[in-house]
Amino acid sequence: xxxxxxxxxxxxxxxxxxxxxxxxxxxxxxxxxxxxxxxxxxxxxxxxxxxxxxxxxxxxxxxxxxxxxxxxxxxxxxxxxxxxxxxxxxxxxxxxxxxxxxxxxxxxxxxxxxxxxxxxxxxxxxxxxxxxxxxxxxxxxxxxxxxxxxxxxxxxxxxxxxxxxxxxxxxxxxxxxxxxxxxxxxxxxxxxxxxxxxxxxxxxxxxxxxxxxxxxxxxxxxxxxxxxxxxxxxxxxxxxxxxxxxxxxxxxxxxxxxxxxxxxxxxxxxxxxxxxxxxxxxxxxx
Amino acid sequence: xxxxxxxxxxxxxxxxxxxxxxxxxxxxxxxxxxxxxxxxxxxxxxxxxxxxxxxxxxxxxxxxxxxxxxxxxxxxxxxxxxxxxxxxxxxxxxxxxxxxxxxxxxxxxxxxxxxxxxxxxxxxxxxxxxxxxxxxxxxxxxxxxxxxxxxxxxxxxxxxxxxxxxxxxxxxxxxxxxxxxxxxxxxxxxxxxxxxxxxxxxxxxxxxxxxxxxxxxxxxxxxxxxxxxxxxxxxxxxxxxxxxxxxxxxxxxxxxxxxxxxxxxxxxxxxxxxxxxxxxxxxxxxxxxxxxxxxxxxxxxxxxxxxxxxxxxxxxxxxxxx
Numbered sequence: 001x002x003x004x005x006x007x008x009x010x011x012x013x014x015x016x017x018x019x020x021x022x023x024x025x026x027x028x029x030x031x032x033x034x035x036x037x038x039x040x041x042x043x044x045x046x047x048x049x050x051x052x053x054x055x056x057x058x059x060x061x062x063x064x065x066x067x068x069x070x071x072x073x074x075x076x077x078x079x080x081x082x083x084x085x086x087x088x089x090x091x092x093x094x095x096x097x098x099x100x101x102x103x104x105x106x107x108x109x110x111x112x113x114x115x116x117x118x119x120x121x122x123x124x125x126x127x128x129x130x131x132x133x134x135x136x137x138x139x140x141x142x143x144x145x146x147x148x149x150x151x152x153x154x155x156x157x158x159x160x161x162x163x164x165x166x167x168x169x170x171x172x173x174x175x176x177x178x179x180x181x182x183x184x185x186x187x188x189x190x191x192x193x194x195x196x197x198x199x200x201x202x203x204x205x206x207x208x209x210x211x212x213x214x215x216x217x218x219x220x221x222x223x224x225x226x227x228x229x230x231x232x233x234x235x236x237x238x239x240x241x242x243x244x245x246x247x248x249x250x251x252x253x254x255x256x257x258x259x260x261x262x263x264x265x266x267x268x269x270x271x272x273x274x275x276x277x278x279x280x281x282x283x284x285x286x
Numbered sequence: 287x288x289x290x291x292x293x294x295x296x297x298x299x300x301x302x303x304x305x306x307x308x309x310x311x312x313x314x315x316x317x318x319x320x321x322x323x324x325x326x327x328x329x330x331x332x333x334x335x336x337x338x339x340x341x342x343x344x345x346x347x348x349x350x351x352x353x354x355x356x357x358x359x360x361x362x363x364x365x366x367x368x369x370x371x372x373x374x375x376x377x378x379x380x381x382x383x384x385x386x387x388x389x390x391x392x393x394x395x396x397x398x399x400x401x402x403x404x405x406x407x408x409x410x411x412x413x414x415x416x417x418x419x420x421x422x423x424x425x426x427x428x429x430x431x432x433x434x435x436x437x438x439x440x441x442x443x444x445x446x447x448x449x450x451x452x453x454x455x456x457x458x459x460x461x462x463x464x465x466x467x468x469x470x471x472x473x474x475x476x477x478x479x480x481x482x483x484x485x486x487x488x489x490x491x492x493x494x495x496x497x498x499x500x501x502x503x504x505x506x507x508x509x510x511x512x513x514x515x516x517x518x519x520x521x522x523x524x525x526x527x528x529x530x531x532x533x534x535x536x537x538x539x540x541x542x543x544x545x546x547x548x549x550x551x552x553x554x555x556x557x558x559x560x561x562x563x564x565x566x567x568x569x570x571x572x573x574x575x576x577x578x579x580x581x582x583x584x585x586x587x588x589x590x591x592x593x594x595x596x597x598x599x600x601x602x603x604x605x606x607x608x
Contacts, residue, residue: 013394016497020389020397027382028406031465037431038421052438053431100311107304115308122319124518126526128549129572132329132556132564133322149318156315187303216414218529219549223556234416234529241420241533253424260417268412272405275412276473 035261042251042258049250064255071252073236074229075259082232085147085221086214089154093210094164094203095196096155101164102195106177116165123158128219135223145226154214160206167202168195205278208271215264233260323572330565336558343562351566360551361570367456367539368547371531372524374460379468380516386468387475388501393487407469415466415529422458423449423534449535452544459531459545463524471516478512479505521578525571528553 041049044058068075104116127134138149172195180190196203218234225231231239237260240253268275330351334343355361386407390400397403410418426432426448433445448454482505490500528549531539537554539546548571555564 012497016389017395017397020395023385024389024397024403027386027468028403031406031410031469034418034421034425037425041424041431050429053434096310096314099307103304103307107301107307109301109304112304119311122315124522124575125319125323126522126571126575127319128526128528128552129568129575130319130323130326131552132561132568133325134318135556136325136329136561137317137322152314153318156311156319161311181300187300187306191307212412216412216416216529218414218416218532219553223553234414237414237416237420238533241423241536250424257417257421257424260414261421264412264414265409268409269405272408276401276404276408 035265038254038258038261041254044251044254046249046251049254060251061255064249064251065259067249067252068255068259073240073256074231075233075236075256077229078231078233078236079259079263081147081230082215082234085150085232086211088147088151089214090207090211092151093154093157093160094207097157097160097206098164098196098199098203099191100161101168102191105165105168105172106174106195119158119161123162131220131223134220138224144224145230146224147230149224150214150217150221154210157210160210163206164199164202167199171202172198204274208275208278212264326565326568328565329561330569332562332565334561335563336560347562351562352570355563355566355570361548361567363543364539364546364548364551365574367543367545368525368527371456371459371463371527371545371547372521374456375463375467376517376520376524379464379471379520380513382464382468383471383475383516384506386472387479388505390472390476391479392497394497404469404473407472409469410465411467411470413466415462416533418462418466419530419533422462426454426458450541452541455531455535455541455545459527459534462530462534463527467520467523471520474516475509475512478509482508518578522575525549525575525578 037053040055040057041053042064043061044054045060045063048054048058048060100119104112134149135144138144143149176194176198177190180194185193216234217232218238221232222235222238225235237257240256329344331346331348332344333347333350334341334345336342389395389397390404424430428445428447428449432448433442436442437445446454448458486504486508487500490504495503526549527547531545531547532550532553535545537550539550548567552564552567552571555561555567
């Protein structure tokens with residue numbers, strides 16, 4: 001009786017495992033096939049592309065890229081602009097979010113509970129909801145068409161703050177701070193030389209997420225930036241859709257999309273360990 | 287946790303630094319978020335738009351902008367579009383994520399290559415939505431590779447116009463949202479599943495429960511807080527749907543504005559400097575966001591004991607962020 005049951009269980013495990021692998025392989029295909037087609041098409045000439053799809057790469061990748069870089073759309077400049085904005089946002093966001101989290105975590109003061117609850121409440125408010133007031137205020141402050149409205153707001157990032165706070169609760173012993181204080185270290189120095197280094201894993205994860213969010217952002221930059229040379233990559237891509245793309249060299253169109261997508265994929269594959277782990281890290285150690 | 291801090295009351299002076307360290311957050315929040323939000327609400331009560339090159343207003347009109355917005359009917363159409371495209375993506379997303387999460391965390395299955403699969407399913411989440419959408423637009427265009435492949439293998443006899451059909455456009459938007467978010471949801475749900483006490487599974491197995499029974503009787507009920515969280519955030523994210531349909535349909539929401547979302551509508555008003563209407567729409571969005579989160583939360587927490595709600599929320603906020 002019990003033997004029979006075990007045999008049946010083993011069978012069902014084998015069956016379920018087979019189903020699981022089939023579904024996983026199908027999903028893997030569904031996730032990657034678009035990027036495969038993108039890669040193939042970026043390596044083919046306009047004429048080849050017009051004659052239909054083949055699953056094998058062509059020889060036009062370098063030519064397509066060269067045409068793209070020499071074309072009227074400043075893609076390299078766009079990528080540099082995106083890099084500068086996303087890089088500055090990530091640095092400012094993690095530094096000041098950690099500082100905010102340390103204020104709540106490490107000190108006792110009257111408004112502490114109130115401020116913490118308040119930050120949690122505003123976490124869910126979509127940024128688009130205040131976009132109208134935002135662009136009008138930036139206009140009045142003469143900040144339209146500058147990067148300041150795209151970078152500075154990342155200092156007040158409730159989600160990053162919350163992640164840092166969680167991480168501190170689990171990983172920052174109060175005794176260490178106390179010891180440094182007894183040694184006569186100032187509070188700012190304690191923050192910069194003791195808290196920040198201890199927060200490195202959390203900082204790395206949040207820096208990546210903030211960078212990606214800013215890098216991919218289209219809504220706000222599109223409302224703030226007007227000059228061609230200041231535009232970020234997402235704006236340039238949306239403009240590609242906006243233009244009369246049918247008259248375009250399709251090889252170049254695919255090359256531009258590939259130019260926007262593949263560097264991100266490469267960086268992701270290098271950092272995937274931190275990224276996939278980072279989605280759930282922080283509270284695990286509690 | 288803060289015991290040492292309490293003990294050091296003789297050093298109380300340093301606690302002032304709690305305020306100092308909050309200054310950057312508070313200043314930036316007030317300037318770039320709070321003032322704009324208040325100004326948006328303020329603007330919603332004024333007539334203020336461009337008629338050609340002529341500036342009309344600003345003139346206080348009370349709730350006239352809201353009345354105009356609601357009576358035109360567009361608002362409901364765009365709300366419906368947004369919700370349809372969200373639901374089309376969210377339903378498969380939550381089902382697939384639950385299934386994958388259960389498989390990945392099932393010790394009996396011992397699936398190999400988990401890191402590879404997790405890396406792959408999370409990948410689309412990091413892709414620039416505008417680039418991804420532009421890619422789908424080219425792939426599914428009338429003479430694009432998808433049509434070309436379907437013609438070659440004989441599924442179609444003539445090219446299918448994906449961009450001219452209401453449900454294929456909505457379907458593509460939903461599929462992109464699904465692809466971009468199911469990996470993230472899977473990883474979140476897995477964390478929740480791994481947090482469940484293993485002895486519960488062992489006990490159930492000893493009692494002869496099948497994998498299906500264990501999933502529906504143990505895993506699912508215990509996952510509720512995190513499922514609620516995933517749903518609330520996905521819904522709020524869904525209301526903000528913009529990049530994908532905007533780029534796919536070039537901001538037009540074609541065909542016949544059937545894929546026009548609320549934020550695309552807002553974006554249109556902002557670009558045409560129709561500030562009164564944009565303000566009213568923003569306020570409505572703010573209210574909808576608020577109400578929806580409360581409704582979803584209440585419905586899901588309806589059978590909780592009184593007072594359990596707050597505990598639940600704290601727990602869930604903790605779990606999700608972690």
